[in-house]
Amino acid sequence: MAIPVSNAQARKIFMERQGLSRPPHLALGKAGLLDLVHDLGFVQIDSIATVERAHHQILFSRNQTYRPEHLSALIEKDRTLFEHWTHDASIIPSAFFPYWKHRFVRREAKILENWRKWQGEGFDQAFQQTYERIRENGPVMAREVKAKEHKSGGWWNWHPSKTALEYLWHTGKLAIAGRENFQKIYDLSERVIPKEHFEAEVDHDAFVDWACRSALTRLGFATSGEIAAFFDLVSPQEAKLWVESHRDELEEVAIQTVDGGKPRSSFAFAEGLETLLDAPEPSARIRTLSPFDPLIRDRNRTERLFGFFYRIEIFVPEPKREYGYYVFPLLEGDRLIGRIDMKADRKTGVLDVKRLWLEKGVKPSAGRLEKLQAELTRIARFAGVETVVLRQGWRG
Numbered sequence: 001m002a003i004p005v006s007n008a009q010a011r012k013i014f015m016e017r018q019g020l021s022r023p024p025h026l027a028l029g030k031a032g033l034l035d036l037v038h039d040l041g042f043v044q045i046d047s048i049a050t051v052e053r054a055h056h057q058i059l060f061s062r063n064q065t066y067r068p069e070h071l072s073a074l075i076e077k078d079r080t081l082f083e084h085w086t087h088d089a090s091i092i093p094s095a096f097f098p099y100w101k102h103r104f105v106r107r108e109a110k111i112l113e114n115w116r117k118w119q120g121e122g123f124d125q126a127f128q129q130t131y132e133r134i135r136e137n138g139p140v141m142a143r144e145v146k147a148k149e150h151k152s153g154g155w156w157n158w159h160p161s162k163t164a165l166e167y168l169w170h171t172g173k174l175a176i177a178g179r180e181n182f183q184k185i186y187d188l189s190e191r192v193i194p195k196e197h198f199e200a201e202v203d204h205d206a207f208v209d210w211a212c213r214s215a216l217t218r219l220g221f222a223t224s225g226e227i228a229a230f231f232d233l234v235s236p237q238e239a240k241l242w243v244e245s246h247r248d249e250l251e252e253v254a255i256q257t258v259d260g261g262k263p264r265s266s267f268a269f270a271e272g273l274e275t276l277l278d279a280p281e282p283s284a285r286i287r288t289l290s291p292f293d294p295l296i297r298d299r300n301r302t303e304r305l306f307g308f309f310y311r312i313e314i315f316v317p318e319p320k321r322e323y324g325y326y327v328f329p330l331l332e333g334d335r336l337i338g339r340i341d342m343k344a345d346r347k348t349g350v351l352d353v354k355r356l357w358l359e360k361g362v363k364p365s366a367g368r369l370e371k372l373q374a375e376l377t378r379i380a381r382f383a384g385v386e387t388v389v390l391r392q393g394w395r396g
Contacts, residue, residue, distance in 0.1 A: 002254040002265060005221065005277065010255045011305050011334045012279035013220040018295050019062045020331070021282040028063045030070040034080055034093070036062060041218045041231065042090040044292045045083065047182055048314070050326040051344045051351070051383050055091055057290040060382050061331075076178040079194050083176040083184075084169075087232040087297075097193050098200040102207045103233055104172030111170055130164035131173060139177045139187040140165075208234050212242040220276060221253050221268040226298065243267055258307035282334055286371045288379055289329045296329060296336075308336035308359065323357060332371070337362045342376075344383035351380040351388045356395050364395060 005013070015021050019040055028036070036059065037043055046054035059066045074081045075091065082094050085103070092100070134140055145161035165186050168174040175192035178185045190198050202210065215230035216222055222230070228239035243250065251270045254263035268276060289295060291312045296302045303309055310329055313321045324341040331337070338358040344351050353376060358364060376388045 002252040002263075003273075004263065005253050005255050007256040007258050007260075007305065008334070009277055009279065010221070012281065013276055014301075014305060015282050015295065015334055016279040017218055017220040020287075020295060021280045022062065024062065024064050024283055024285065024287070026063070026065070028065045028067075028070075030073060030078075032063075033059065033066065033070050034074055037074075037081060037091060038093045038095075039218070040294060041214060042086050042092045044086070044294070044297070045089045045091060046290075046292050048326060049344075051288075051328070051342060051379060053182075054290040054292040056382075057288070058293050061287045061289055061293065064378055064382070072178075075176075079192060082193060085232070087229065088292075094194055094197045097197040098202050099207050099210055099233065101172060101201070102204070104170075108171045111167060126161050126164040127167060130161050131168055134174065134186060135188060139185050141180065141183050141185055143183070208238050208242055212239055212246075215239075216267065216269065220279075221255060221266040223264070223266050226266075226301065229298065255304075257304045264304060284333045284371075286337070286368070286375045287331045288340065288375055289331055291326065291328065293329070295331070302336070306336045310336075310339070324355065327357075330372070332368070335362075337368075342379075344380070344385050346384060349386040351376060351383060351385050353388060353390045353394050355391070355393075 012021070019036055040058075043055045043058050048054070051057065052060070055071070056066070056068050059071065071081070071091070075083070080094050081091050082097065083089065084092055084100055086092070130145060133145065142162045142165055145165065165174065165184075169176065169184075169186060172189055174186045175189040176184050177187040177192050211231055211233040212227050215227045219226060219230060224240040224243045225236050227243070228234050228236045234242075249270060250267045251273055253266050253268050255266050256263050291310075296308070296310055299310060308329065313323060313327070314325060318325075323339060326343075327339045327341045329336055329339050336359070338356060340356050341354040342351060343354070356364075356372075362368075373388070380386070380388050
């Protein structure tokens, strides 16, 4: 019989697994940052800097002592983190590189098939030439190898050398050595990834076991589909077979949804389950989440656990947006209480707060607004601006 898990327990478990129950004010440091990224599994990268770029905000929301220069040092100097793909571009512990080798192999044939449709025959003509240039002359940026563009348009019309760089990166032959103004610097993987991780090999069964085990650890509880989707390394069928073959290690748990509907059958590790079910209370402060925060990445899971419907509206035409271009979810304790539209204007030194929307039943009490003001002050300082400006009518 499945072990019942209340909705309140489930929220706390997931938040603890995703690093949101740790004291947000304790000094993190570079070593602590590496541990945090490892515990999260990955941190998604995004170029939009409405307040700060997503990867910085994800880490800051967990610890206000986070410093972006520590992240850069771990990636570009210590080489203990590297950039690649999960479900999207992400920062990943270099110790995971041997498992990503399986992704490189799996993706190569698919990339060739798909990109040939976008680029046409002969799109791969610059692959070897681009690789040899980097091998002989060192790291490059896309603009440094740009050839005459054969078409105009979207990303599928990259010039041949840009296409080569991305293909070689996606298939593991190149790695991101660093960034300049957020533009990738490509180099050979063996010159970027530490030798012990670059040379390590794991067989197929060990790869699937690691991918599933690591995903479930970081989710706390999950269906086989959620396990597969976490890193996007294994197929749903592989995850399903892994669950079936490891039932002796797993307990079935019935996760209560926020609306009190039918509990969702999931799995958790039997070992340590009592501790897992006794997850700590998160900080009661209000925290601003990135739209790409791992707590809300799985939108369906977010709705089941928190009753919070969230969709980013970057690609929605402005007249059709319900909220705004880049609106931030607000977390208070273990509840998602609303969203806020704001932008850091570094020229004027202002955090411009345009609009606040609280969820149904969440009251704008004096205490809550005071906590929100404290969070906005923290965010402004982190974004490098001095003043928080609340627009007239910002509370709606």
